[in-house]
Amino acid sequence: MYAPDFAxxxxxxxxxxxxxxxxxxxxxxxxxxHSLIPLLKLRLxxxxxxxxxxxxGELKGISVADGRLRIGALTTHAQIAASSEVAAHAPALAAAxxxxxxxxxxxRGTIGGNVAHADPASDLPTVLLALGASFAVATDDGERxxxxxxxxxxxxxxxxxxxxxxxxxxxxxAPEGQGQAYEKFSHPASRYAVIGAxxxxxxxxxxxxxxxxxxxxxxxxxxxxxxxxxxxxxxAPSADAIADAAAAVSNDLxxxxxxxxxxxAEYRRAMAPVCVKRALTAALKRASSVAEAxxxxxxxxxxxxx
Amino acid sequence: xxxxxxTVNGKQRTGDVEPRLLLVHFxxxxxxxxxxHVGCDTSQxxxxxxxxxxxxxxxxxxxxxxxxxxxxxxxxxxxxxxxLHPLQDGFWEEHGLQCGYCTPGMILSAVxxxxxxxxxxxxxxxxxxxxxxxxxxxxxHIVNAVQNAAAxxx
Ligand SMILES: Cc1cc2nc3c(=O)[nH]c(=O)nc-3n(C[C@H](O)[C@H](O)[C@H](O)COP(=O)(O)OP(=O)(O)OC[C@H]3O[C@@H](n4cnc5c(N)ncnc54)[C@H](O)[C@@H]3O)c2cc1C
Ligand code: FES
Ligand code: FES
Numbered sequence: 001m002y003a004p005d006f007a008x009x010x011x012x013x014x015x016x017x018x019x020x021x022x023x024x025x026x027x028x029x030x031x032x033x034h035s036l037i038p039l040l041k042l043r044l045x046x047x048x049x050x051x052x053x054x055x056x057g058e059l060k061g062i063s064v065a066d067g068r069l070r071i072g073a074l075t076t077h078a079q080i081a082a083s084s085e086v087a088a089h090a091p092a093l094a095a096a097x098x099x100x101x102x103x104x105x106x107x108r109g110t111i112g113g114n115v116a117h118a119d120p121a122s123d124l125p126t127v128l129l130a131l132g133a134s135f136a137v138a139t140d141d142g143e144r145x146x147x148x149x150x151x152x153x154x155x156x157x158x159x160x161x162x163x164x165x166x167x168x169x170x171x172x173x174a175p176e177g178q179g180q181a182y183e184k185f186s187h188p189a190s191r192y193a194v195i196g197a198x199x200x201x202x203x204x205x206x207x208x209x210x211x212x213x214x215x216x217x218x219x220x221x222x223x224x225x226x227x228x229x230x231x232x233x234x235x236a237p238s239a240d241a242i243a244d245a246a247a248a249v250s251n252d253l254x255x256x257x258x259x260x261x262x263x264x265a266e267y268r269r270a271m272a273p274v275c276v277k278r279a280l281t282a283a284l285k286r287a288s289s290v291a292e293a294x295x296x297x298x299x300x301x302x303x304x305x306x
Numbered sequence: 307x308x309x310x311x312x313t314v315n316g317k318q319r320t321g322d323v324e325p326r327l328l329l330v331h332f333x334x335x336x337x338x339x340x341x342x343h344v345g346c347d348t349s350q351x352x353x354x355x356x357x358x359x360x361x362x363x364x365x366x367x368x369x370x371x372x373x374x375x376x377x378x379x380x381x382x383x384x385x386x387x388x389x390l391h392p393l394q395d396g397f398w399e400e401h402g403l404q405c406g407y408c409t410p411g412m413i414l415s416a417v418x419x420x421x422x423x424x425x426x427x428x429x430x431x432x433x434x435x436x437x438x439x440x441x442x443x444x445x446x447h448i449v450n451a452v453q454n455a456a457a458x459x460x
Contacts, residue, residue: 008325102437
């Protein structure tokens with residue numbers, strides 16, 4: 001399959017991306033290309049020009065300072081999954097990056113492209129919402145920070161304006177004693193998320209303190225599961241309390257769930273509490289044993305042929 | 307048209323390409339390196355896997371212009387003269403292929419897998435080859451082939 005014809009430009013700096021965007025109306029950025037190229041090949045998009053940002057060094061890399069992890073927009077999923085800093089300070093993000101697609105997809109796809117594309121079946125929006133991340137954005141007249149809570153607006157729709165460039169993702173480092181987890185039900189062919197659930201939980205005096213639960217995959221854009229959070233907050237974290245809280249997720253799911261030939265909306269609705277329960281159980285286990293190393297890739301569902 | 311210069315299997319290759327030309331078509335049609343296959347053409351099957359700057363990548367999901375200035379390794383560049391690469395030996399010894407369509411992609415994915423983890427468990431091999439589909443072998447012999455190569459390298 002061939003992409004529709006386009007003019008190709010290559011930017012060497014963020015400033016140059018801005019200039020090229022203003023000069024070529026309708027141009028799209030090309031980062032890892034692992035969402036955009038499939039769309040072009042299917043002729044679901046036909047931008048007149050692509051601006052290749054893939055070589056810009058200032059957009060790559062991971063650093064920790066002032067209680068936050070800063071991840072450059074062009075950092076690949078594989079680099080995030082392999083980073084000891086991310087494993088230490090945002091273990092749920094490391095886990096989510098490590099279950100994206102397959103190894104070759106993770107070698108090319110970038111965090112900036114993933115959030116800008118905002119595919120409902122993506123993993124990173126769900127986990128970044130749970131961790132209270134915010135996005136550093138270069139605009140026509142400067143810079144701004146957009147919190148994840150206001151960023152993901154609808155299916156493939158974000159708060160980004162036409163000329164906005166995501167330059168970095170800022171993730172608060174996990175507070176002492178917080179347990180994090182990401183649980184994914186993968187599509188057997190593409191491995192995109194059928195359902196993804198993220199949890200970040202703290203324990204105080206044996207009771208659940210601050211708890212954040214988010215869901216993606218089955219909704220147009222990642223959401224907080226407020227009913228689950230409320231049901232669990234202040235409880236002793238017994239298996240029953242976790243299961244009861246997870247069941248409350250039905251109140252957080254609107255009427256319009258995503259369904260396809262592989263997994264219907266009804267099926268996803270029924271599976272959501274299971275996914276939430278597993279995320280909460282894993283996060284609470286880590287909260288109660290802070291010394292425990294972050295879990296490696298552990299999808300709880302695998303295609304039968306593997 | 308755009309000029310690209312890509313080091314393919316150690317040799318610098320240049321060409322004039324349409325920006326929309328995929329890397330896999332540059333390799334197959336302009337360089338005649340037909341060992342890299344197109345299976346699904348939708349980024350899922352891994353038949354088109356090559357190494358770009360040393361890491362496995364799906365060449366059906368990369369424009370040739372993106373690889374400009376990079377080093378690309380295809381199945382044709384893996385053997386050292388008449389000496390097969392340990393993974394090629396492993397596939398030979400363990401009957402890791404039947405029709406062979408998936409094999410070049412399997413082997414190049416396995417190169418990155420073994421580089422990241424020189425002695426993987428069976429589970430880790432299956433995870434590392436998650437993006438490569440085989441319609442013939444049922445995978446067990448492919449896993450054995452990678453284990454054979456890992457043992458040979460150790
Ligand atoms: C087979 C396959 C399986 C996959 N499975 C998963 C999965 O399980 N989970 C998952 O989360 N994802 C999955 N993906 C998607 C993958 O994570 C993509 O890499 C990611 O969604 C897009 O990142 P990219 O760098 O490839 O962006 P591109 O494809 O280059 O760009 C995507 C969009 O974002 C825009 N953009 C890119 N960078 C920026 C920036 N810095 N600022 C503003 N806009 C920008 C582009 O203009 C474009 O519109 C899969 C992809 C494939 C091909
Ligand atoms: S042909 Fe590239 S992944 Fe199938
Ligand atoms: S050997 Fe035939 S597809 Fe794998």
